[in-house]
Amino acid sequence: MIKEHAADERTLGAWQQRLDRAAGLLGYVALLVATALALLVPVPTARSARVTLPAAAAALLWLLLRSALDRRPGPDGRARYGGAHFLGLLAVTTVLVLDNPIYGFFAFTGYLHASRYLEERARVVGTAAAAVPTTLAQTGGVLPTSGTQAGGFLAVLAFNLVVVGILLALSEVADRLSRRRKEANAELAEANRLLTEMLAENAGLHAQLLVQAREAGAADERRRLAREMHDTVAQGLAGIVTQLQAADQAREQHAPAKQWQRHLDSAAALARESLTQARRAVHALRPLELERAALPEALAELVEQWRERNSAAAGLTVTGEARPLHPEVEVTLLRIAQESLANAAKYARASRIGLTLSYMPDLVTLDVRDDGVGFDPAAEPASRATGGGYGLTVMRRRAERLAGRLDLETEPGAGTTVSATLPAISTEE
The missing domain is CATH 3.30.565.10 (Histidine kinase-like ATPase, C-terminal domain)
Structure with a gap:
């Protein structure tokens, strides 16, 4: 499960990088298309190319400067000069739209840059400000000069703000889910680290337990052998000594040879039996008596x-x-x-x-x-x-x-x- 989450995180990160690159390229494409249309398609309210081309060039240089800064993020990992960049982009976009409303194709990039380069609170204000040049392009690229034009401009602006508000809300939900996912993945990574440490610790404890088990087994085996040797060899030797002493006593008393020979035979039998029992004890076998009978x-x-x-x-x-x-x-x-x-x-x-x-x-x-x-x-x-x-x-x-x-x-x-x-x-x- 941990590996699956890590793979999902890498996949989502790769998609995020692709979207960021696409958003960056989209500004260049929109500026190129709008400039080409401005030069090829006559618009009644458009001004001369002497204004259009310098303004488009300024927008292009501004985007290139932003791309160069993106390659060198700040110490905290955030984009450098995000607010200044957005204000400059908003100004040049407004100039282009007032010059030729066809630059409405390029004006929507203001939404993307506000979302990407502004902080949370400034992002709302910046997104609303980006709706102004978009509304200018939609209303013909001219400033309202009458009450009717102003009313129409404000109506379109209000509509754009509603749409932008909905998009912002959806974006906020997506960001919140993304943050939660990152936090969950961070917690999962921490749990994985702790689990790895615990597994390593358990492996060490397991090795210690194996050593202790071997030592305990050896000690238990020594105790078992001590008991078995006492119950077999020691008792057998004691019996042999007793029989030999009885034989010696019978000989000293000049008893018949058959009597003291009986004690010698008993001693020999005890010796053989003790040897057999000792061998069985070493191999942890049951006593011979219990092997032969109940x-x-x-x-x-x-x-x-x-x-x-x-x-x-x-x-x-x-x-x-x-x-x-x-x-x-x-x-x-x-x-x-x-x-x-x-x-x-x-x-x-x-x-x-x-x-x-x-x-x-x-x-x-x-x-x-x-x-x-x-x-x-x-x-x-x-x-x-x-x-x-x-x-x-x-x-x-x-x-x-x-x-x-x-x-x-x-x-x-x-x-x-x-x-x-x-x-x-x-x-x-």
């Missing part, structure tokens, strides 16, 4: 593995109607279960642990309870140095990322319960 089955397998490695009773209870949930929800519940079981193995010294997975219409909960030694929640910062506090923090952040929550209930000698509550987002959402 969440309840994956938790059951996790509980069974924990029971075998820790020689303690463990079980899983599922309540409600089990159904597929959003992958993020299932991964979060699985990781919280893994972390809770790992913490129970490292710190709780529990003889029994139970997991309860509950499906509700809008929520899904996972409760992990053990009958271990428990701890004082107020002392959690102290346990952070041993690694236990960080695991609780990771579990809590995982739950909060999905608009859920994680609750911890424990006290020394009374066991520990970890409860995770998440929105039951289905796979279709």
